[in-house]
Each structure stands twice: as structure tokens, then as C-alpha cells.
Amino acid sequence: MKKILIIVDYQTEFVNGKFGFLQAENIENNIAEKIKEYRKDNATIAFTLDTHKDKVLYQFSGKLYSAKKCVGKHHEWRLFGEINELCKENDPCFIKSSFASMELFEYLRKKDFKKIELAGVSADICVLANAVIAKTACPSSEIIVDRSCIASENEKLLESAINIMESMKIIVI
Known part of the structure; x- marks a missing residue:
């Protein structure tokens, strides 16, 4: 079965940097x-x-943030910890300036993935948005989100995001 794992925004800035939070660090392993x-x-x-x-x-959306985030390609922009080490040079990387990646949408639409799994942060914003992108690009594919591999700073919003994904027939394990 042709499958893909998409790691969403697991960058230093969102794990233990300016916009980081403990739950994000806890899912690294x-x-x-x-x-x-x-x-x-x-x-x-x-x-x-x-x-x-x-x-x-x-x-x-930038007007809603009190500080700039992920500006340029500096240390805080890089993938966090072991995840940075596990990223290979030939792995597809999608630069995005919005919650979801239109480039990822186009990539998925052109492939024949039967299983698409997402992990990363923040579950209630970018993971949710990219899960919707995946579901839209590949409506016949199995879309999965492993709860042990996602995090949000706000537990209530995390639960809401999970409910929304499940209502869209995204499998949350």
C-alpha cells in the first residue's frame, strides 16, 4: 500500500521556542x-x-499575533530535535505561510496514496487544516491522525479539533 506520513510544523519555534509549549515537547519520541x-x-x-x-x-492572520513567527530560515525555524535528524535530504518539504499548504494539496492530488497520516503541532490549527487539505486532495484515501503524535497548547481546542476530524471521517487513533 502506498502511504505517506506528514509531519506538520514540528519546528523548534513551535516546540520549545517563542511559540512552544510542553505538550509539543512531549510528543517528540x-x-x-x-x-x-x-x-x-x-x-x-x-x-x-x-x-x-x-x-x-x-x-x-499575522495581525492576530503579537510577535513575528518563523521569519526566515534560522535555528528556531528548523525541525526540532531528533525529528530534524530524521528528515532526509530527499524527503518532500513544503514551505507554507498559512495554516495549510497548497503545495502539499497539489502534491497529494497527483499521487496515489492509499494511506495518509499526519502528526505535529498545533493540532487545532495547522494539523487540522492540513488534514482537511489531505481529505480534499485524496477523498478516497484513508486519512489518519495518531493522537499520541499531535499536540495543542489548548486541551479544549485539541478535543474540538479531534471531534471535527472524526466528523469528517478522518480516523483518529
Whole structure:
């Protein structure tokens, strides 16, 4: 079965940087194990990287943030910890300046993945948005989110995101 694991925005800034939170750090080992499992199956592993230019504060969503985030390609922008080490040079990486990646949508639409799994942060924003992108791009594919591999700073919003994904027939394990 052709499958892909998508790691959403597991970047230093969102794990233990300016926008980081403890729950994000706590899922690192689970995500690392998931990547290793997919590598054993010779499956595709892809990454999204939240990336903005200085103008982020002038965009609508940027006006809602009190500080700039993921500006340029600096240390805080890189994937966090072991996940950075597990990212291979030939893994697809999708730079995005919004919650979801249109480039990821186009990539998935052109592939024949039967199973698409997502992991990362923040579950209630970017993981949810990219799960919707995956479901839209590949409506016949099995879309999975492993609860042990996602995190949100807000537990109530995490539960809401999980409920929304389940209502969209995204499998949450």
C-alpha cells in the first residue's frame, strides 16, 4: 500500500521556542518512532515548515499575533530535535505561510496514496487544516491522525479539533 506520513510544523519555534509549549515537547519520541516505522516500510515522509517573511504582521492572520513567527530560515525555524535528524535530504518539504499548504494539496492530488497520516503541532490549527487539505486532495484515501503524535497548547481546542476530524471521517487513533 502506498502511504505517506506528514509531519506538520514540528519546528523548534513551535516546540520549545517563542511559540512552544510542553505538550509539543512531549510528543517528540512518538513522532520519531512513527517516522522510523514508516521508513521501515519505505513509505514517503513529508514535512511542512511554517515560514514567513517580515510582512507577516501585515497579513490578516499575522495581525492576530503579537510577535513575528518563523521569519526566515534560522535555528528556531528548523525541525526540532531528533525529528530534524530524521528528515532526509530527499524527503518532500513544503514551505507554507498559512495554516495549510497548497503545495502539499497539489502534491497529494497527483499521487496515489492509499494511506495518509499526519502528526505535529498545533493540532487545532495547522494539523487540522492540513488534514482537511489531505481529505480534499485524496477523498478516497484513508486519512489518519495518531493522537499520541499531535499536540495543542489548548486541551479544549485539541478535543474540538479531534471531534471535527472524526466528523469528517478522518480516523483518529
